Amino acid sequence: MNDAVALFRAKQAGYLPDHLALDWAELGKGFARGWFEIGKQHLAPNGYLHAAAVVALADTACGYGCFMSLPEGAAGFTTVELKTNFIGTALEGRITCEARLIHGGRTTQVWDAEVKSEATGKTIALFRCTQADASLQAARRSIDRSKRAWRRDHQIKHRRGAAMELAPGERVIMGFPGLLFGRLEPCPRSARVLALLQSLSQRFFRHRRRRKRLA
Numbered sequence: 001m002n003d004a005v006a007l008f009r010a011k012q013a014g015y016l017p018d019h020l021a022l023d024w025a026e027l028g029k030g031f032a033r034g035w036f037e038i039g040k041q042h043l044a045p046n047g048y049l050h051a052a053a054v055v056a057l058a059d060t061a062c063g064y065g066c067f068m069s070l071p072e073g074a075a076g077f078t079t080v081e082l083k084t085n086f087i088g089t090a091l092e093g094r095i096t097c098e099a100r101l102i103h104g105g106r107t108t109q110v111w112d113a114e115v116k117s118e119a120t121g122k123t124i125a126l127f128r129c130t131q132a133d134a135s136l137q138a139a140r141r142s143i144d145r146s147k148r149a150w151r152r153d154h155q156i157k158h159r160r161g162a163a164m165e166l167a168p169g170e171r172v173i174m175g176f177p178g179l180l181f182g183r184l185e186p187c188p189r190s191a192r193v194l195a196l197l198q199s200l201s202q203r204f205f206r207h208r209r210r211r212k213r214l215a
Contacts, residue, residue: 004028004068008064024061032062032064034057035095035097038095049124054095055084055125058097059127062129062131063077063079082128084126084127086125087126088125092119095116097115097116100113107132110128
């Protein structure tokens, strides 16, 4: 047993892998091997091995292997996609899993895993997942939050038929009540669109005032 196995056995205590009694034979850079003995907690109500138990073993093996294979500077990872093809099943005995790194990039990793019945040697499932650098995901979420905050801070109260200055050469057009057409950058095409929207806005309100007078 290598040091990584002891480390992850301790880290998973009290979490889902522990509740499913997942255990590990070998964990290293680019590979992972684990297993569990089929118990009642691994079965569906119909008495057959639950698909989720198989996926949990394969995904956890790939996850631990991914953690052992993180590139320099990466803080963690998260599963962003997975696919499982189920080929067989088992009712008792040990279920084993061997996971291997297929692609290791700077921001993503692709892992394949094969789940087998140790007693028969038959494949139960073929599994593939994509892992993404969690620090990159966190950075993207931070950027998204900053964008939303900026929009809130620069929100403009709607005015009927008003063209309001935001910054030199930048405008927001409010052509109709409560409708924001959007920002237009200073360029010839934007200027033409701006003029068209202003013209439509003026025609709309002239028409509405005329209808009120006639009513």
